[in-house]
Amino acid sequence: MEGTGSPDAQASRLIPYWFDAAKSFNNKKAVLLHIDAHSDMDYPELVDEFPIGHFPHSNNEMKTLMQANDEFIQSAIITNLIQTVYIIYPYWTFNTSYAYTSSLGITTINNTKQICMCLNINTTDNNTDNDVDNIDDEEEDHCKTRNQDNPLNDFILSSNQCPKTWLYHYIELNSLTASNILRYSNYWSLNKLLNLNLINHSKPMTLDHQGNQPNPPPPPPPPDHHHRDDYLPLILDIDEDFFGVHLVTHNLLKSGLNINFIHTMNSIISLIFCPIHYINEIHIDQIYRWLIEHIYMNIHLRNNYKSIIDHNQLMMILKKTNKTLQITDIFCHNYTLYLIKLNELFINNTITYHQIDVLKYVGVCFTNSLITYQYIPEIHLCLGHNLPNQSLVDEFLPISNDLLKLAIHFTQILLTIPYQPNIVTIARSSRDGYTPRWLQYDIELMILNILKKVFHLTEKNIIYTNHLAGDKYYGWYHRFT
Incomplete structure (x- = not known):
C-alpha cells in the first residue's frame, strides 16, 4: 500500500497526507471514496495564500486548506487533487442515490470572492442506469454559494454567476445499495470512473432503485494489491461517525x-x-x-x-x-x-x-x-460543534445489530474497490462531537481490522497523527480509565 491508515480527530487535518500521497499520482487527479454520515462538502473561504488551481507550494498554502472540518473536499477539488467524489452515507441517514456532473467556480457576493457550486451539467445523455437518480437529466444548472448571513442555507445563483472552472463527478450513495452500484452501474461504477477497462470481473447489470439484482453474480475477487501506473489514483477516506452519531x-x-x-x-x-x-x-x-x-x-x-x-x-x-x-x-x-x-x-x-x-x-x-x-x-x-435544536445533524445511537449491519455494508463497499487505494485516512470525529464516545474505540478497532483483512495491512501501515483528542489509541472517552 502506497499510503497509510491515519486515524485523526478531524477530517480536514488529513489533507497534508493526501498531498503527500499525491507525489506518486503522476499528475493525475484522484477519485475520492468518502464514507461518512455527513457530506463534508461545505465551501472553504478564499483566504490569502489559498492555492487556487494548483497543489500547495508552501506550508502557508497547505495551512489554508485546513479550515473548518467539512470544507476539505471542495478544497481538494479546487487544488486539482480530485476529479470524482463518491459520498457513501449510512442507511440510517440517507436512503436514496444521486449522481451529478458538477462544477465549482468563484463568484463575487457583496464585493467578496467566494466559492460557488453548480449541479446538473448535461453530459450524461447516454446514461441508461436506473440505479441512481441522475439530476443531469434536467435542463438548467442549479448553482449556489454560501449565504454569509445564514450559513445553514445556501444563496441561490443563476448559472452565469458561477463559472464552471473545476468539473467533477459527484455521486451520493447509501450503504444499503452502494456496493451494487459501485460494482455494476453502467455509468457510475468504480471501474467506469477509474477508467479500468482491464479490470472487469462481472458483466454490468441494471439495478432498481432499491439495488435489487435479478440474478446475483458469484462473489467478487478481492481487491488487486498491486497499484499500476496506468490506474487513476484512489483515496479512501472514512469517518467513524458512519457507524453512529451522538450529540454530547x-x-x-x-x-x-x-x-x-x-x-x-x-x-x-x-x-x-x-x-x-x-x-x-x-x-x-x-x-x-x-x-x-x-x-x-x-x-x-x-x-x-x-x-x-x-x-x-x-x-x-x-x-x-x-x-x-x-x-x-x-x-x-x-x-x-x-x-x-x-x-x-x-x-x-x-x-x-x-x-x-x-x-x-x-x-x-x-x-x-x-x-x-x-x-x-x-x-x-468538550461538547462538539452541534447543540440539540441548533443543528442539522441527525443523532443515531447504534445498538449491536446496527453496528453489525454497518460493518457488513462497510466490508461490502471495500470489496468493490478494484485495487489498493493510494492512501486510506480515518477521522475519529470525536472532538467535533459526532461519533458516540463510549463506542469510538470499538468502532475504530472494527474499521482497522476490516481494512487489514481486505487490503492485507498490518499495524506497521497505521500512523496516528499528533494532537488526537484523548488517549492516542483509546480516544477521549477512555482518557482517564
Whole structure:
C-alpha cells in the first residue's frame, strides 16, 4: 500500500497526507471514496495564500486548506487533487442515490470572492442506469454559494454567476445499495470512473432503485494489491461517525442541567483556561476535573459557600499533573475571578454529584485541532460543534445489530474497490462531537481490522497523527480509565 491508515480527530487535518500521497499520482487527479454520515462538502473561504488551481507550494498554502472540518473536499477539488467524489452515507441517514456532473467556480457576493457550486451539467445523455437518480437529466444548472448571513442555507445563483472552472463527478450513495452500484452501474461504477477497462470481473447489470439484482453474480475477487501506473489514483477516506452519531450535550441535559447553565459554564471555562502554547489538553482536563470536584466538596460537604482554592493548591495539582507546568501556562490572567463565578454558578443551580460526574466525563478540550487554519487555542466543555435544536445533524445511537449491519455494508463497499487505494485516512470525529464516545474505540478497532483483512495491512501501515483528542489509541472517552 502506497499510503497509510491515519486515524485523526478531524477530517480536514488529513489533507497534508493526501498531498503527500499525491507525489506518486503522476499528475493525475484522484477519485475520492468518502464514507461518512455527513457530506463534508461545505465551501472553504478564499483566504490569502489559498492555492487556487494548483497543489500547495508552501506550508502557508497547505495551512489554508485546513479550515473548518467539512470544507476539505471542495478544497481538494479546487487544488486539482480530485476529479470524482463518491459520498457513501449510512442507511440510517440517507436512503436514496444521486449522481451529478458538477462544477465549482468563484463568484463575487457583496464585493467578496467566494466559492460557488453548480449541479446538473448535461453530459450524461447516454446514461441508461436506473440505479441512481441522475439530476443531469434536467435542463438548467442549479448553482449556489454560501449565504454569509445564514450559513445553514445556501444563496441561490443563476448559472452565469458561477463559472464552471473545476468539473467533477459527484455521486451520493447509501450503504444499503452502494456496493451494487459501485460494482455494476453502467455509468457510475468504480471501474467506469477509474477508467479500468482491464479490470472487469462481472458483466454490468441494471439495478432498481432499491439495488435489487435479478440474478446475483458469484462473489467478487478481492481487491488487486498491486497499484499500476496506468490506474487513476484512489483515496479512501472514512469517518467513524458512519457507524453512529451522538450529540454530547444530550448527556448534560438528561442529567437535569439546563442549556443556560451549559452556555454559562462554557463561557466561564474559556475565561479560566488560556493556554499560551500547545499543552496536552489531557492535563487541562485533569485540572478541570479536580476543580469542579473541589468546588462541589466545598459547597456540599464542608457547608462553605466560599471558594477556598488558592495559588498553593493550584500549584500542587499542577505538579501532580505535569511537573513542568506553571499557572501562567494554563490559566487566564484573571482566572481567580472566574473561579469564584464558577463556584457561584454551582451554588445557584444546586448541582448534584451525578451532574458533577457527567460534567467530568464530558470534560474540557480544545474546540478544534491545534493545526486548524488561524485557530487560537480555546478551551470549552468538550461538547462538539452541534447543540440539540441548533443543528442539522441527525443523532443515531447504534445498538449491536446496527453496528453489525454497518460493518457488513462497510466490508461490502471495500470489496468493490478494484485495487489498493493510494492512501486510506480515518477521522475519529470525536472532538467535533459526532461519533458516540463510549463506542469510538470499538468502532475504530472494527474499521482497522476490516481494512487489514481486505487490503492485507498490518499495524506497521497505521500512523496516528499528533494532537488526537484523548488517549492516542483509546480516544477521549477512555482518557482517564
